[in-house]
Amino acid sequence: VSATGDHVKKGQTLFTIYSPDLVATQEEYLLALQGRKQMGESEFPEVAQGSKGLLAATKRRFQLWDITDDHIRALEKTGKVLKTLPIHSPITGTVMNKEALAGAYVEPGQELYTIADLSHIWILADIYEYELSFVKAGQTAAVTLTYDLGTVLTGHLGFIYPTLDPKTRTAKVRFELDNRDETLKPDMYANVELRVNLGIRLxxxxxxxxxxxxxxxxxxxxxxxxxxxxxxxxxxxxxxxxxxxxxxxxxxxxxxxxxxxxxxxxxxxxxxxxxxxxxxxx
Structure with a gap:
């Protein structure tokens, strides 16, 4: 994946990384695998059990690093330690931010990619204080974009925030929209019309x-x-x-x-x- 805005699928390789710890863990895993084969035939149950526990602990370390089962099976089959390991996308979505650079040094906790699923998005709207009694979760709203008033989208009110803005005396409400064609982009402005039956009034x-x-x-x-x-x-x-x-x-x-x-x-x-x-x- 080379740039912000690229589409990725779940499981797609984002980048490869070299880590001495990952290399060492692979070597430990191969040793533990070999030890299980040798000690599994031991007449002492505690020895065989200890070998299995070491293998399971090493495998859990792989899982914490997001190493897939396919790569673990390949390691078991070939017995070859990979110097670099691929990191995969956890979801299908769009790359919103990319900080990974070829040859760069990275540290634990450093954010390298931001990936978002834009197929379903939220719209935040402001509701005046006096309108709150007419607004309920589950209501549908007509949504239009400021540059395309002729296209009307349908949103569903998913959440009413529990506090008011003390300056504007408005409450935030969240509408959920289907956006599989990605017509809507983050930070766009939209008009939201929520129709409420007020009955007959003067x-x-x-x-x-x-x-x-x-x-x-x-x-x-x-x-x-x-x-x-x-x-x-x-x-x-x-x-x-x-x-x-x-x-x-x-x-x-x-x-x-x-x-x-x-x-x-x-x-x-x-x-x-x-x-x-x-x-x-x-």
Whole structure:
């Protein structure tokens, strides 16, 4: 394997390595194998058992170094010690990072390759705090890429992280997607649309709501060109709509572009403050 981005299969040779310890272990294994043959005929059971234990211990060392059974059988058959031993990929995937260089000295614990299986990937999305009660593991979502909005992929919500970001007041959720064609790449941006059945609720356009601190106001049509400011309480926001929890009834007529009615911040402030003295407007 020569470069980052190469595809590898499970069991494929990544590189070969020379290690005096590996050479010594092969020699010990051959000696233990020969000893088992000789001592296996011993009339003393403990001698034969000790020989088998030494052989098993040496074989376990091979396994810790990820030496395959095929190479162990080849060593037993030929009796020849290999000066270099191949290291194989543990999975089928893509080389994400390659640090191995020909002739380089390596130490135990040093990372030489990073291999990832990109056939199934995760997408991390942010969910607002007020939306969490509508989100459950197992829900499906429509996923589109920022450069290809016409292609819609399907993701499944696999995990909701247990903490909120204190700055954004959002929670991370993890969606799982089939990516066998490797359309999706690590660190891409995507749009995630999660459809939730909210039932029948009273909603108004978000453009109709004037925000002033913790207060939310709409203007009602009273006829004759007269408008009445009304404090309301909103709930879930979805797309261009806001749920109304209190302050309005179905059928009441409101101005749907209220933000254009106030020509300055000072006028808006005076309207909101004047409502503080009205009954029920505290």
């Amino acid at each position: 909603v108004i356009p978000q453009d109709a709501v004037i925000e002033s601190g913790q207060k939310q106001v709409v203007f009602l049509h009273q006829g004759g060109g007269r408008l009445e400011p009304r404090l309301i309480k909103t709930g879930v926001r979805t797309g261009e709509w806001s749920e109304v929890l209190d302050g309005l009834k179905e059928g009441e007529h409101i101005v749907t572009s209220a933000n254009f009615l106030i020509d300055s911040e000072s006028k808006l402030k005076s309207v909101i403050e004047s409502m503080g003295g009205m009954p029920g407007m505290k």
